[in-house]
Amino acid sequence: MIQYVIRRVLWSIPVLLLLTLSVFLLMRAIPGGPFDFAGEKLLPQSVRQNLQRKYHLDEPIEIQFVRYLVGDFVDTHDIRDFGKDGLLRGDLGLSLRQRGRSVNDILGDSFPISAQLGILSMLLAIIIGIPAGIFAALKQNTWIDYSSTFVAVLGVSIPNMVMGPLLIWLFALKFHWFPVATWGAKPPFLLGFLPTPTAKFWLHAVLPVLSLGTALSASIARLTRASLLQVIREDYIRTARAKGLRESVVVARHALKNSLIPVVTVLGPLFAAVVTGTFIIEQIFGIPGMGKHFVTSIGNRDYTLIQGATLVYAVLLVIANLMVDITYAWLDPRIRYD
């Protein structure tokens, strides 16, 4: 198992490098550059050239990429500098548009907020979705099944951009139960990502977590139901029933674990996506999370920021998929990694 994990981690390194290179090249293929405008005003040619020189954007593209990876080592050739100011030592560089701020700083402030929102939403989704799916499957073809399936389809069909404003209008503007927008915690966070769990934090979290979580829980419920229905028809379930086990034991001890495999498969990538920020929800609720960087930094040609944000997402995806594989082995003892 440990060997398997190490092999997977080592494999992910070239994949991550290839992805970084892809984003690096694609961004530079888009016409326009980071220093075309200051606000609405077109910058003069000379200023642009100076800025490009300062950020090394005037160098040949392959040198730029090597510099992004190993930092100042390109100039000094001093082995002690290898990777310093570069990706290989975890330095994502300076933002090209937010002058004076490093990408590490920007993501360090915004990622924890997205992660708090994302983890709470995922928890809500799992707590509602999995039991609802199990319940619907056990009551297949009764009105309970039909109505919960209907609600689940409705849940996956209401887009975030509809659910968010609806909740704001109803619970913030009409009833004044919850604040309209913004997030209830600010950096610096405990241990770098934990919010102080004040009443303010929870009040602000309710509406965005609800809008994100309900949609997720609906799709998890659908998946759980379909998967459990398939497992429950397997031969070993018939065997368990034939042994005279109670139905609750058959479901809880025999069917459930296996039926969770497809659910876990989806949860992994979903987790990586949700934790790195959902643009729409963050935009609608005015949450200063990471989601907006994926959109604005491409429009702004903030090369380093989009590269950094994509990399964080990709690393989380690798970790999440690894966790999924490890969970498989726990859910289904037939799965072995040697």
Place this chain on the structure above:
Amino acid sequence: MAAMERAAPAELPERKERSPWADATYQLMQNRLAVISIGFIIILVLLAVFADFVTPFDFAKNHLKDNYALPSATYWFGADNLGRDIFTRTIYGTRVSVSVAVIAATVSLGIGLIYGIVSGYLGGRVDELMMRFVDFLYGLPIIIVVILMQVFFKAMARSGNAVGIWGGLIALNKSLGGMLFIFIAIGALNWIGMARIARGQVLSYKEKEFIEAARSVGAGPTRIVFRHLLPNVIGPCIVQETLQIPGYILLEAFLSFIGLGVDAPTPSWGIMIQEGYQALRSYPHVLVAPAVALTLTVLAFNFLGDGLRDAFDPRLRGV
């Protein structure tokens, strides 16, 4: 077991023999939600085609003194920040969503089927290589790539000095209100899931006896693929494609919401929802029509996709 089988036919109602397709159609028609959804989608398509005849206004015409007008006999669903009729814009919005649904689905199904069938049928080295490429594309974050492509297209269109094929594409895109590039951006990566499914299907049928029989009587590869493989492979692929359509519609709405969608003043539900959200505090009625339209459309395609899946997969049917 044998006794049960002999006893069973007496209790079963008489059942005509049907081809799998006819059987699936029959099953689909038994599903009330799916039938309602099909009806709704047909109405949507008709509205999209005949939008010019249904709507009382020009979708781009401003009536500045009527901005944010409440619903009335003139403006059925009210008017937006520029006094444009929301009913008219919602109806025209169906054009974008329906075209994205149809074209993205067709492109994805087409590329995916061809790629998957070629890969699965040829097998060996070619298959290996083609599937590694799909694996690589799978690793790319789709949303980021779609945003990258849209920003690229918009920048190219704005720079305006493109010639040759680029110039033609940009002109065509402009006449479509910006929809062409959305089709390309959405279609570019969404065929990979389909390619995997098609390949899997081909692999499971390729070694079956009826293919061998066809080959033994001298059928060439073209005949085998088109007469014997394709009819078997296409069913599950169409089901899967239908299940993906809500995703395409939502992706277009997302792009329009963030300002990377169709070009103003072409109406898209995503843009209208964004405008409605901006006015939520004082004029919540602006949001209602596009939000309901988008939700109902996604809902209808979800019900249709579920219905198709159940119809084609007897195991999921209620016993």
